[in-house]
Amino acid sequence: MPEKYEIVYPNILIVDDEKGIRDILRAFINISGYSCETVGSLREAQNKMEGKLFDIIFLDLNLEDGYGMDFIEKVLNENSDAIIVIVSGIPESKILVESIQNGAFDYVEKPFNLNNFHEKFESIIIEWRYRYLIKQYQLKFKDIFENYIKKKEINSKETRYKDFLNNSDVIIKPINNFIEKLNLPFPETRSHRERLASLCKLSGRKIGLKEESIMVLKYGAYLHDIGMSLEPSTILENPGLLSDDEIKLLKRHPITGFSIVERFPFFDKVSRLILHHHEWYNGDGYPIGLSEDTIPIEARIFSIIDAFDSMIIGRPYKKKMSYSETIKELRRSKGKQFDPLVVDTFVQIPEETINIIYIKKSTEEESYVTKDQLSND
Template sequence: MTAIPELELETKEKILIVDDEEAIRNLFVEALSSLGYRCEVAENGLDCLAKYYESSDYDVVLLDVQMPELGGIETLKKLKKYAPDLSIIIVSASRDIDNVRTALKEGAYDYIFKPFNINDVQAVIRRAVERAQLIKKNKDYQHNLEKKVENQTQELVNLYSGTLQAMILALDLRESETGYHSYRVTEYALTLGRHMELSESELSMLAKGALLHDIGKIGVPDSILLKPGKLTDEEWKIMRKHAELGYTMLKKIEFLEESAALVYSHHEHFNGKGYPKGLSGTEIPLGARIFSIVDAFDAMTSKRAYRDEMPFEKAVERIIEASGTQFDPDIVEVFAKIDLSIWKDIKENIDESGSNFLKGLLFELSKYN
């Protein structure tokens, strides 16, 4: 005959019994242990706090009111501060309603009057334990939910990053001459944006727009995009379409939607002489007004097949010269105050580690998303 396994009596709930009278402690321990609860005892309030701080995995605390050292009500207050969800049952010697009222007001879960009937005590404990279990379940659920949201957010960020990388790669494969232009202007734009004290979400929008500002060039034919000589008027017309093309692409992707406005307006001039709309002043989105400065700045300070790079000092002068015509004078003012070494550092770092830079940038962007 197979042996029938013994029923698991251990419920595992842990109860801390706090009473200065040994006889009462023993009575509780005996009754509750027989029900499968794990019991520990403390002789007074101070002892209780010490035990709780040492190991806070108690589900229920039985707390006597009249105790030397630290009384029940004071102990309750301290415990509640430390563990607001803890189920604490007050054990009051007299039928002192005032004490009970105070205890309940201070967050005690229930109370027992001495002398007590052990059956009644069991019922109170069971309720308190059930409450503790419910709280624990809710906390676990909350924690799992947070974890799930965190994982999903990370998945989305990865998806975003992958989309961004694929788009940049697609453009780079078409037009390799400009090197790390997109990466540099993104970092430049973030720098200027921070000096303009933009919010985190504005910075994110700015960075994504900067990174993809010329993505519409994917739609420009090779014969124009890669033409070694000067473009004809007709060809320029097609080339200029890249702003609108980029906008059309990005506005279809939810997380890039806001950046689409920057892409659309990145060739507008403050005096209204830019394209595609000929917007002027604050009609041009702020992100585009910030971006156009660093875009021109990077174009001037980068080497091209047909010309050398311009020194940073000179490029800043050129930007200042175009303040009020091509660029927003308020933003130029902020730009001109930024130490040249900051731009130089960015440029050097990107040249040395282009792909690492992108990884860092995507990480940076993931914080804003």
């Protein structure tokens, strides 16, 4: 797993039968700080791919030995994560849809200029980095699970699952160490995750969930926003207003988080909590737009806890609220954002109990959340 500031570069291949185009593309890519290889035919591309995995391929359509569009499937069979960008003189409006349908990521229309290309290339690199990191994160989680299984010397899948839930700290610790190294925006601090985990346990018990669901909630507290860390730091560290495109990128974090952990059998329900933690009870949420009981109960509970924490702690762009204002706001959102029954149960948790969590589990930067402030209505 690369550390936060380790720089990793993609393998880039240009496939075009015109030497002039290959040279211009290579020059543009070099100016952007990346290197690449070039070939003039599909046959040569095939040969190159036999010895090396390419992450980004700029692919001409009309080549002497074949049609580029027919080559996409072959490339994706070798590397399903490859990003293919069609390069052609056909107007974008006529060919973009067909290219995407065939599995290409984007389209660059010839002749191109440096400015247009630079913009496209930036989005291609963002996508490559995103796919690369998903794979790295999956490997990291695989490591954590394999270590756990090795340590526990447990063979039966069922016993493993039970044991896994009962020994969450064995897993939570390496997960937490991993998350700490990631680039996550405020308020994704260790204390934030611990506060959420404590509230999850409290609320889960109050609602009468089974122990398994309470553990799912606890894992959700640690992992719900892991997908955010895959987005560019220019977005994550921007305290100001974001563009529509940037908001779109941030809003994919539930899907990203889901795809990182869904393959692990113990994390089946956890991955669904991650996927649905921004759904609204009335169907206005994202990423799927599920409503009412179709949203897993753990996600319905978690979304209230996450909102409670963000209101009581505040955000760079939003003033923190008092305890009673927060409770009023939760009640006001009953049936819209939140499950009414879950809100009714959550607000029954005594304020003093919540105070204890917030005083104990707030870091220096959040130290303005004191008992007095929480109670000060």
